[in-house]
Amino acid sequence: MAGATGYIGSAVAERLAEQGHEVVALVRPKAGETRAVPGAAEVRYGDLADPASLAGAAADVDVVVHATAPxxxxxxxxxxxDALLAGGAKLVYTSGIWLLGAGTSDEDSAPDPIPLVRFRVAVERRVLGAGGVVVRPGIVYGRGGGIPALLVAKAAEHGRGRYVSAAGQEPAWPTVHVDDLADLYVAVVxxxxxxxxxxxxxxxxxxLGAVAEAAAEAAGVTGGGVEAWPVGEASRDLGAAFAEALALRQTVSAARTRKELGWTPSRPGLVADLAGGSY
Incomplete structure (x- = not known):
């Protein structure tokens, strides 16, 4: 599993191990370092920026889960x-809903990516053409991490809830709790x-107005209200491509995924988790 020490990957590795799968963690090599990875039966070393290092690391496994930061x-x-596919294992690639762009989408919608993730169109095509599987998570939250933690930090910094907005429009995020996401990966594997x-x-x-309000509550900020953060201003702080992503207004369905895999998300929603959960 590539990315087994990351935010998403660590939750996935943990859940796979709990369900009886033997997890082999692929981690970047560091001089003189050996380490254990929670949930992993074995640790191998390789770097996705060095394809030659991946051949041996991905050998003799049935499934490769690719969950590293892009x-x-x-x-x-x-x-x-290509290196991860070379060994013949089933590849599960982690993409994301930003590849779908603004508006309403489902699993059959054509990609309409924002610039930040345009590269993923070709990557998804390569994975699917080789018989791999693509997972597109929404905005991942839970366990106090993910992008929502940024909103908590910004609320604490500015004394009010904040969300990035383009042209005065309130964004909307498709979301998934990291533990529900881990359950889905087990089903996909x-x-x-x-x-x-x-x-x-x-x-x-x-x-996002409700999310920003809950983020302020999580930050211990009261009475400051919620404000839209213009995407141009946010770009100077976060970078233009990331600010554009945060300002997207999306509605994304997972109806087919739920039906085909019997996946039923059950954890608290994003607003509830911010207001009274892990943040």
């Missing part, structure tokens, strides 16, 4: 995918059909 470089990503796309979305469209 480099954003299409050539690097494709080379890594065990039953996901080759060439399939699955959406990991628990709530289809959560208004």
């Amino acid at each position: 480099s954003g470089d299409e050539a690097v990503e494709l080379a890594a995918i 065990e039953r996901g059909e080759p060439g399939a796309v699955f959406h990991a979305v628990g709530e289809e469209a959560v208004p």
